[in-house]
Amino acid sequence: MSSRPINLDHAATTPLREEVLEAMLPFYRNGVGNPSGSHSLSRAAVRALDDARERLAATLGAAPREVVFTSGGTEADNLALTGTVRAALDAGVGSPVIVTSAVEHPAVRETAKAANGWTAPVDRDAVVDLDILKDLIGKAGDALACVSLMLVNNETGTLQPLGDAAEIVEQVTGGGGLVHSDAVQGFAWCDLSREAAEADLVSLSAHKFGGPQGVGALLVRERARRRLRPVLFGGPQEQELRAGTQNVAGAVGMSVAAELTHAEREDARRRCDELGDRLVAALTRMDGVEPAVARKRRVGAICNLRFRGIRAEELLLLLDALGVYASAGSACASGALEPSPVLAAMGVDAGAAKEHVRFSLGYETTVDDVDSAVRIVSAAVERLRT
Amino acid sequence: MAAVLLRDAGHEVVTATMKLWSGASDSGCCSVADVEDARRVASRLGLDHHVFNFTDEFDEAVVGPYVAAHAAGLTPNPCVECNRHLKFAAFLARALRLGFDVIATGHHARVSRDASGVSLRRGVDLAKDQSYVLACLTATQLQRVLLPVGEMTKPDVRRLAATLGLGTASKPDSQEVCFVAGGPGRESRRRFLEDRMDLHPGVAVDAATGAVLSRLPAVELVTVGQRRGLGVAAGGRRFALEVDVANRRVLVGDEASLDVAGVQLAQRSWVDAPLGDGSRVDAQASAHGRPFPAVVTADGLRFEVPRRRIAPGQVVALYDGDRVVGSGIAAGAAASLRAAVSS
Numbered sequence: 001m002s003s004r005p006i007n008l009d010h011a012a013t014t015p016l017r018e019e020v021l022e023a024m025l026p027f028y029r030n031g032v033g034n035p036s037g038s039h040s041l042s043r044a045a046v047r048a049l050d051d052a053r054e055r056l057a058a059t060l061g062a063a064p065r066e067v068v069f070t071s072g073g074t075e076a077d078n079l080a081l082t083g084t085v086r087a088a089l090d091a092g093v094g095s096p097v098i099v100t101s102a103v104e105h106p107a108v109r110e111t112a113k114a115a116n117g118w119t120a121p122v123d124r125d126a127v128v129d130l131d132i133l134k135d136l137i138g139k140a141g142d143a144l145a146c147v148s149l150m151l152v153n154n155e156t157g158t159l160q161p162l163g164d165a166a167e168i169v170e171q172v173t174g175g176g177g178l179v180h181s182d183a184v185q186g187f188a189w190c191d192l193s194r195e196a197a198e199a200d201l202v203s204l205s206a207h208k209f210g211g212p213q214g215v216g217a218l219l220v221r222e223r224a225r226r227r228l229r230p231v232l233f234g235g236p237q238e239q240e241l242r243a244g245t246q247n248v249a250g251a252v253g254m255s256v257a258a259e260l261t262h263a264e265r266e267d268a269r270r271r272c273d274e275l276g277d278r279l280v281a282a283l284t285r286m287d288g289v290e291p292a293v294a295r296k297r298r299v300g301a302i303c304n305l306r307f308r309g310i311r312a313e314e315l316l317l318l319l320d321a322l323g324v325y326a327s328a329g330s331a332c333a334s335g336a337l338e339p340s341p342v343l344a345a346m347g348v349d350a351g352a353a354k355e356h357v358r359f360s361l362g363y364e365t366t367v368d369d370v371d372s373a374v375r376i377v378s379a380a381v382e383r384l385r386t
Numbered sequence: 387m388a389a390v391l392l393r394d395a396g397h398e399v400v401t402a403t404m405k406l407w408s409g410a411s412d413s414g415c416c417s418v419a420d421v422e423d424a425r426r427v428a429s430r431l432g433l434d435h436h437v438f439n440f441t442d443e444f445d446e447a448v449v450g451p452y453v454a455a456h457a458a459g460l461t462p463n464p465c466v467e468c469n470r471h472l473k474f475a476a477f478l479a480r481a482l483r484l485g486f487d488v489i490a491t492g493h494h495a496r497v498s499r500d501a502s503g504v505s506l507r508r509g510v511d512l513a514k515d516q517s518y519v520l521a522c523l524t525a526t527q528l529q530r531v532l533l534p535v536g537e538m539t540k541p542d543v544r545r546l547a548a549t550l551g552l553g554t555a556s557k558p559d560s561q562e563v564c565f566v567a568g569g570p571g572r573e574s575r576r577r578f579l580e581d582r583m584d585l586h587p588g589v590a591v592d593a594a595t596g597a598v599l600s601r602l603p604a605v606e607l608v609t610v611g612q613r614r615g616l617g618v619a620a621g622g623r624r625f626a627l628e629v630d631v632a633n634r635r636v637l638v639g640d641e642a643s644l645d646v647a648g649v650q651l652a653q654r655s656w657v658d659a660p661l662g663d664g665s666r667v668d669a670q671a672s673a674h675g676r677p678f679p680a681v682v683t684a685d686g687l688r689f690e691v692p693r694r695r696i697a698p699g700q701v702v703a704l705y706d707g708d709r710v711v712g713s714g715i716a717a718g719a720a721a722s723l724r725a726a727v728s729s
Contacts, residue, residue, distance in 0.1 A: 317484060321485075335437040
């Protein structure tokens with residue numbers, strides 16, 4: 001197919017917004033100083049960085065000093081989890097515990113695994129079991145380093161009850177427990193100043209909302225500052241929480257993308273909810289096509305569907321050839337699709353898990369995109385079934 | 387390599403790596419680095435590359451039967467089973483569903499097409515010929531298969547790869563059982579099997595006298611025809627004649643008693659129509675074994691001259707000249723084997 005491909009893989013990455021590119025270009029074209037230096041070029045870099053920090057913080061309802069720029073969402077998650085574990089060790093806790101859900105992104109899952117990670121199960125919609133979460137937090141007691149719960153699931157779009165979880169942490173730990181949220185997918189769809197207000201640590205990634213790849217941030221609320229240690233060692237950048245010369249242009253790009261996303265979020269979410277619902281309604285009219293999770297438990301823009309009798313590997317390859325980008329749960333290092341731990345945690349058996357495909361919409365998805373995608377996916381499904 | 391040849395012949399080529407095994411391996415096959423190699427080569431050739439995960443199918447159709455064969459005292463054929471169930475079944479079916487006309491692999495064998503139909507022939511480089519492991523394919527499958535590498539000698543292949551600057555030019559030839567790690571030899575196989583089944587100690591028994599000759603650490607690891615590792619010192623060269631897992635014993639005899647007049651074949655398959663009884667063929671009982679003349683019988687083969695018995699479970703490929711006509715699996719039942727010998 002020669003016409004423009006339809007990108008329904010925004011949960012993987014989003015196209016860079018034009019305004020973001022424009023804001024970043026001068027730094028590449030005209031040169032950018034090292035913010036750690038003292039001459040005027042460096043001071044200009046510091047000003048740009050401060051400005052970016054301020055603008056990003058404003059979209060989060062946070063103070064600028066609470067923003068720590070990182071190389072992306074994975075680093076932010078590592079800093080949050082390993083950083084609180086290290087602080088707990090410094091405070092004399094023998095074996096600090098991280099409590100998470102069974103459907104976290106690998107950046108959280110694997111980091112928690114490297115420490116003493118306890119996992120609360122989820123229901124069939126990937127929503128965490130708050131009773132068990134509460135038990136685990138109670139059991140961890142003083143050994144608790146933090147509770148980590150993602151806001152929006154990258155594979156299913158499931159919204160976690162972060163507020164309820166934070167309340168439980170507060171209740172069980174008497175106000176001492178830290179809450180981290182991976183809001184890498186969440187920022188595009190949720191106003192974090194409200195929906196992640198109770199989280200002490202929040203991970204963000206610029207390229208999930210129209211910003212550049214290679215830059216992210218960890219929001220570190222003032223109250224959590226003293227209970228976090230760096231995980232990268234070196235210079236004193238980012239309030240001594242993240243060593244290494246900052247990605248100034250990236251931070252600027254991220255802040256512009258965040259502002260645009262924040263300003264347009266309500267409209268974008270309403271529109272993408274409608275478009276996602278339109279996509280799901282049309283595709284589930286086919287036999288053997290079912291949504292993975294209930295609509296009321298997820299954002300409308302991330303649509304995980306099971307196509308009975310069709311291997312996701314085959315459907316994705318065919319869709320790619322026909323000009324539709326979509327994706328499946330998870331891939332291993334070789335690029336082969338692997339059974340998704342998220343679907344497994346939801347109780348989807350291994351055979352069925354191979355039949356799930358994720359379509360994820362973004363700020364620039366149009367109704368034409370969705371309607372064309374429906375036609376193409378339907379044709380592909382029919383072809384694979386004959 | 388197959389991809390270059392086909393691309394240069396004007397085909398529209400898409401490449402794929404099958405991820406079959408997720409455990410340890412020596413060859414690096416199915417490893418991340420191996421897939422990365424394939425991806426780089428494809429990208430260098432300007433070809434799309436995909437990775438297909440067939441690990442579950444491989445477990446079921448190749449690894450499981452490999453273990454089960456050992457458990458029954460039979461010789462497994464993992465390469466043949468992989469070709470039968472994975473490359474030329476699951477992979478081929480996927481390719482056809484996705485709208486491809488044919489699949490190609492780098493096997494050293496040839497598919498020739500003429501007025502009489504399609505046939506599988508030995509590769510040009512007889513020293514590298516791999517038609518044996520493809521002998522179970524039928525004409526229906528072969529119609530959808532291209533084997534361009536079989537038209538070349540392996541040195542030619544390596545030279546062409548080097549000319550193209552392809553990183554795999556210096557790769558070792560694939561060998562051994564790809565999913566058994568720990569180097570070649572019985573010890574690796576023992577460790578692999580031990581994790582997946584019970585191995586039983588037993589005895590080597592003189593087939594003629596019934597005398598116990600030695601103790602064996604695991605009867606399942608003995609193959610018919612095997613000489614080493616039987617722990618039998620006295621009385622000249624002794625060979626395993628029969629592996630009797632149920633009774634935990636291996637019957638042992640001298641070289642002459644290995645010879646039999648024929649073999650029963652199970653799971654016979656024919657490239658085209660079945661050959662009638664009395665048809666003369668050349669049979670080959672291992673990947674690079676020397677072919678020998680035989681006559682097709684109702685349930686197997688009669689050898690033109692008695693020869694060393696074929697280990698039960700082993701695939702036997704049947705040829706007419708350099709053309710594969712069919713294949714079968716040496717029957718495993720010891721009783722029927724003895725019957726075949728006496729007849």
